[in-house]
Every structure is written in structure tokens, then in C-alpha cells.
Amino acid sequence: MGKTKTRKRPVETPKEIEGVVIRFAGDSGDGMQLTGTQFSSTSAIAGNDISTLPDFPAEIRAPAGSLPGVSAFQLNFSSVDIMTPGDEPDLLVAMNPAALMTNLPDLQPAGRVIINTDAFTAGNLKKAGYTENPLNDGTLGNYQVIELPITSLNAQALESVDLPKKQVSRSKNFWALGLLYWLFDRSLEPTLRWLEGKFAGNPILIEANSTALLAGHAYAEASEIFASSFKVREAAIEPGTYRKIAGNEAIAVGCVAASILAKRPLVYSSYPITPASEILHYLSHYRHMDIRTVQAEDEIAAMGIVIGASFAGKLAVTGTSGPGLALKAEAINLAVMTELPCVIINIQRAGPSTGLPTKTEQSDLLQALYGRNGESPVAVIAPATPAEGFDCAIEAFRIAVRHMIPVMLLSDGYLANGSEPWRLPDVSCLEPIEVRHPSSDDAEEFLPYARDEKTLARPWGIPGTAGLEHRIGGLEKDVLTGNVNYEPKNHQRMTDLRQEKLDRIADFYDPTEVDGEPEGELLVIGWGGTFGAIRTAARRARKEGLSVSHVHLRHLHPLPKDLGDIIGRFKKVLIPELNMGQLSIVLRARYLVDAVGLNKVEGQPFKVREVHAKMDEMLRSK
């Protein structure tokens, strides 16, 4: 099939649609993440709003064709403002039976599915757990099915390319991408350009993948397998310069920006851990900016190195995920006690223990707030979207050095890997980060634990400054000299001071933004990566006439001072979280509010539908 149909079709105008959710699914070795990323970039450059959800296994190479080896990438691209990667895909590309098995249940009713029939061998069907071939037994009866022997069509197209068969097969994802580019009227240019850069110095691979891309595109054009193509117009997004960015990258760029804004070199020390390692990779390319990355021997050492670097006057930051944060707890407390500025980035993943390393969760909130011995206040902030990682990284450093306190930046696997178009901020609007070290001239009156009147921050006196020689450590400090002090009253005083210093961070917040009416029936409070799902659901509910407002907290410790008043203006409070109710515990205790939780730990983000249903339920059950 397919081979003879090479004539050009009469030109048809593509059908306009508002937006589409596509999911690419295949074996880990099928290059689905790459395919998805390319489609996302091309769509972003075409002016769509996009939101992505990569979903891949923890194993580097799970057995080929197996269910655990399925890797998927979901992309929502639209001509209107979108905030989530979409609930259910409209179109599924299934490169093998295992991908079909695991992803078909998510497909929209009557959705479209493109299948690589070449992969539907008896062996692969068995590995996927199919006893009957789903292509023949009616499994796909309710969907629009497009069956294509993608592997062989790609091989035909690449006949003239001098590559071993196995290598040829590896470019079949580009064939599929080309097919979809035709279907959604996308330009091939950005991907062709990308291939040239990616495989510079390896012309044969550029040729193979480009040929595959063009062939897939030509096939769609010539073969009439699709009745028509579709067009998703540019979204009416704010004018500006844009860049597609994922959460980890945004945080890393934010760290470099903080170093520029503070005019201070930065030390990043961490131990490799999923899903935070990319930050280390990214920053390791910034040596020319005096950014020193140090891969430590373990999580604890990474935190120790950060504390040492901070003591010596550098911007210092570590990155980790839940299990690593647990290991760092004791050292973080040393930074609390010695009141040294530092940033701890925690990319949350599903726990407890090793849990599900590549799946998202928000279950480290209580660990971040309270998971250390003693009374241990640290600041905690969380980005709401991938791009917001940039702002949060800068803010984390700003708080850390202004208040001389460790700051925890809580992101998660969903934000880390998901991407969106990021409108680049106007650099003139990025305020410098003010860093002050007392000098030898201040030696006379220097007291290591004297405090700034406004913030209660202690002075950041650093080694190498003559006359400021002093000792700090983990033992309780005297309220002024910082010498060891075991007196009961002094400990109470220092405990109070550390807490008040944290509380005063809230003096610097902007007023909390309420999306929707400032008062009403239902207030939904969220934090972190659930932003898109909650905001979309709340807006949908308001359109339906329901009284729903949304507050999304960036500042989790200390909480904004106006939050109590805002909560008081609503009859009901809903707190959706990807954990079993951690922010709920905090807000219930703090504000004595009978908040209702919507909780899920399935390693997947909320669907808009799930949050909307809960709002609906709460407002209809009076």
C-alpha cells in the first residue's frame, strides 16, 4: 500500500481548529520525547500557545516492546491561551502495541489514532499483553484509526541512504513527525534546521532524518489517508520575544541571572538525582560566567559544599529531589542555625523512598516546611509554571541574601520536564540583588549576630576580611556575639528571632492576587505545578455561572499576611494537591478553616476535568 500514490492532491485549505492535544507514544528507543519536543518547538515558533507533558519510564532501557518501556509525550497547542497539556489527547500516535495498550484508555472518545502496524508482530503483541491483535478484534471500533506500516515506509524512503538497517529504523520517528507536520500544516523548516545543528559533523544522520521527515510529509500529502489537514492559528499572546522553556531549564537560567543581578559568582553543588540532574548539566556550561558546578560525593556533601561556599561569600545553591532532601535535612539546619544564605532546589517526585522517580508529586511540602530537627524556619517558594522557575530562582536568592536564610525552591517533575512559551522579561525590570559584606572598616562594631532592624538579618562577614575573624557553628548562639550559649532564656530568644526573621519576609510580598471575585462561595487554593489545571477549571466554572475564585500561592513559608482575610471572604475552601493533603494541614491549622482537599497521587498532573468536577460538586451540595 501507499507506494503507488505519489500524485499531488488538489490544494485544499486546511480546516481551522482552536487547538489540539496530541500524544506521541512508543518504546523508549523510538525517540518519542524528541518527536514531541520538535513538534512543540515548531508549534511555539508558529505562534501557538503550548503546554507539554513528557512521561517516560525510570529505566534507561527497559526491555524493548514491554509495557514499562513505553515513553510518551503529550502536547497541547492552541490558538487560545492554554495552561495545561490537556486532559485527553485528540490524537494518539502509537508506535507499538505496548504504547497502544497503555495510552488508548486516555484517548478522547472517537479520537484519532495513528498506528505503526509494522510493530504489531506476534512477539510485540504478547509483550504488551494482547491475546488478540487489537487491530482486528474491535478494540479500536470507537476510534478513527489510521494504520500505516511506518517502519517499512520509512525504510523505503531511506533506501538510497547509506546506513545499516537498524539505524534506518531509528529515524522512523521523523517520518511520523513529517506526517503530523502535514496534518497540522506545520513548517518543516525549524526541524530541518535543528537536525543540521544537532548532527553537525555527521552528514549521513542529517540526511537520514531529514529524508524521513520529508518522506512522511510527502506521504501524507499524496496518500489521502487524511481527508484534510488542520490549521491551529497563532494565539493572541502578548507581543514580545519568546523562547520555549522547561522548568528545570528556567530554574537554571534563573540561577545564572541571579548571579548577574547580584554581581556574585555562583557555586552549584549537587548529587545526580532524577528529576533534578538537568540543572547541574545546564549550569556546568556556564564556567565562563564564573559559575562553578561541583558534583559532590553525596547529597549531604552537596549541601555542605553549599554552606561552605556561602560562608565564604558566594551565591550558593544545591538541587535535589525528595530522597536527597531528606539526606540534606541536617545540613540545611546548620544553615538555619548559622543564618547563612543559600538556595535548595527540590524537584519533587513521587515517594516515599525511591518511589516513582520520573513521576510527579507535591508530597515534599511538609518535608520542606518541617522536615528537620528543632524549630527550623526556612523560606519556601514554589513556581506555578515551568517558566516561573526563572522568577522563583531569582527571588529565592533575593530572599536568601536579604534575610540571611536558606530558601527552598519547590518545583516538581511535571514542571521540570513540561515546557511552555516564555515571554522574555525586559532586563531593565529585573532589579539587582543587593549583597552586602561588612568590611575591615566595620571591624570595631562587628558582631556576627547583630541584626538589621528591618529584616533581622545578621551581617554576612566573610573569611578574608581582616578584623572580622569570628566563629560560627551548629551550637546555639549568643544573641549578639554568636558565641556558644546554653542559657535557657537565650535559646528562647534566638528561637523567636529566627522565626520572626522568617515572618518578616512576608513584609516584602506583593498583595495576594485573587483570580475571580474577591469574595464569594468557593475559594480554591493551590500551589506549584497544579496552577494550570486549577486556573482553567476555575475559569470554566465561572463561565458556567459558579462563584469560584482562585488563589495560587508562590510563597509557602512564610504565608502571605493577607491570606487569612481572603479565606475569610469565602464560604468554602478547596485545596487541590498532588499529595494526600499537606497544604490542607498547614492552612487548616493556621486559619482554622474547614478546607476540603482534592488529592491525588497517581504520578500524573490533575486533569482540568477532575478539578472542575470537585468545584461543581462542592457548589451544588449546599
Add this chain to the structure above:
Amino acid sequence: MSTRPIPTPALTKKDFVSDQEVRWCPGCGDYAILSQVQKVVPALGIPKEKFVFVSGIGCSSRFPYYMNAYGFHTIHGRAPTIATGIKIANPELSVWVVTGDGDALSIGGNHLIHALRRNMDIKILLFNNRIYGLTKGQYSPTSELGKRTKSTPMGSVDYPLHPLSIALASEATFVARAIDTETKHLAEVIERAARHKGSAFIEIFQNCNIFNDKAFDNFKARDVRANRIVRLEHEKQIRFGADGEKGFRINHCELEVVDVNDGIPESELIVHDEHSRAFVAYMLARMDYPDFPVAIGVLRDVTKPTYEALLDDQVMEARKMRKPDTLQALLESGETWKVG
């Protein structure tokens, strides 16, 4: 460009004595070590403000409070990590780690190994008293097998480890041993370590007169030490005994103690070579009484680039190849497009 050193007033021991009351038990070996460090560091020609003393937890780790310098009393076992961070942040500082056998070899073993193998230019003084003092007397990773303590009433069933073997195996570039009561020798070794560029590790036998008194007396006591301690000196024959009559041969890959009075020609005795990376240093490090005399002095002194220097080199090289990005360039470092 000429760089003239800025003259600084000569420092003395007194400059390094802090105003904090020393709180070790009277008679503790820590006093002698503190005193020798305070004596050595003023003579190094390093301004006072460049010294940073970092410690973990344990009796020895109180050390930084008593040094009038920058000090950081950190958490159990982690001092090498904090020292590493300080040195990376500011390679001009003279960074010292003061630790004990429990702190460095039990809870902090991993960090010790990695600080040494990176060849961080930090000086690690390990006060080995073969006991946990601060927690009031449990056996430590260097306590001898069968040690009866509060936590091991029937005797410990852990084999001890040799701090020097670990330091050598971790590729430390300077490895030495000293004894708290041999103060002159101790000062010499500390000074050598201080002047070494790279990771320097000194095991100091330190008497805990409260929980493990006289732990080293069977070889270091005045009346026996001539025969039970051997001082290593570079490029000199390794000799001991009242008249230096004894020395070593290597026999079937083992050290053999020999006596020149037994007709062994002097030319057969081994000569100490601090710069050697061969296994002899391991054998000397592992000698223990009663089978052998105990070696003190510098076992290894070799040079290779330090971690922080290699890192600095990369920064310099990267800067040569690429100018620092402006904030604008940083933001635009991905693929960008314009809207509107």
C-alpha cells in the same frame, strides 16, 4: 606588572588565641595540639584573616572556638564538605579541618575519602584517641578488637581500621602521623602539612585521659619509645632503637626488622622516600606494636594539581573562549521568536 607583597606585622602565637575558655578535660591531649597549631600558623606568612578552621562534632571539633581565626564548628562528619565549599569559593584561604576518629572515619568516612582524592588544598588534622569522648566513652572505628566500653561490655567485635591506609588509598598527596606528646615533632609535621599544596592528612595520636587513658603508652612511653617508635625522614634510612641499630629490609614483599649488630650490612636497609607512590608507605603506615614499631613522620609527600586549581583553570579557559553573557544574551540563549 610587579606585585609587591604588602608588609604585614609579624604574627605571634598570641594572635591566634581566642577569648573563649577552653573546655577540654584537664590533661587532655587536645591542649598540646592546639598549642602547636597556634605556634605554627603565625610563622607561615599568611595573614590571619585568611585562616579558616572547620570542624565536625566531637571533643576535637571544639578546636575552632579556641583559634582566633575564622572558624566553623559544623555537623558530625561533614567538616570536609564545608571546607571544600569554602576552598572552592575562595582558593586564597588557608582551610583546615579538625576532626576525630569517630567524626572522620565513622559518620564522615565518605567525605574524608572524597576530599582527599580530589586533592583539595585543605589540611586535615585527625585527632585519633581511639574512643568516643564527647558521647562519654563508646568504642570508635579505630578502637582495638575486643575493646570493652559502655556500649561493648563484652568487648567490641569490630576490627579497627587504619586512618593512614585510608588516606593513602584515597590518594592524599600528603600523609603523616604525629603524637600529641612529641610536641616538637608534631609542630614540624603540622608546618610541613601547612606548606604542602594539596590535601594534607595528619593522624595525631591523642590521649583521652578520661575514657581511654594511656592508649598509646605501650609504644610512646618515655622508657620504651626508642624501640617502639620509628621516625621517618626523607631520603634517610629508616632506623630505630636506642642507638639506631635497627632498620628494615623487604623480604618476600613484607617488612622485616633487622639489627645491624646481627651482621646485616647497612646498605641493605631501606631508605625512606616521601615522594614514592609505591606500596612501602602502606606497609610503614600499617606497622603496629607489638609486631613492629609504630611509624611517625611524613609517609607521603607528592604533588599534583589541586581540585580548586583545576576548576579555576576551567573557568579561565572558558572565559578565554567565550565572553560572559549579558543578561539579555542569557535570556536569548535558546531558540527565540518574536510575536507582534
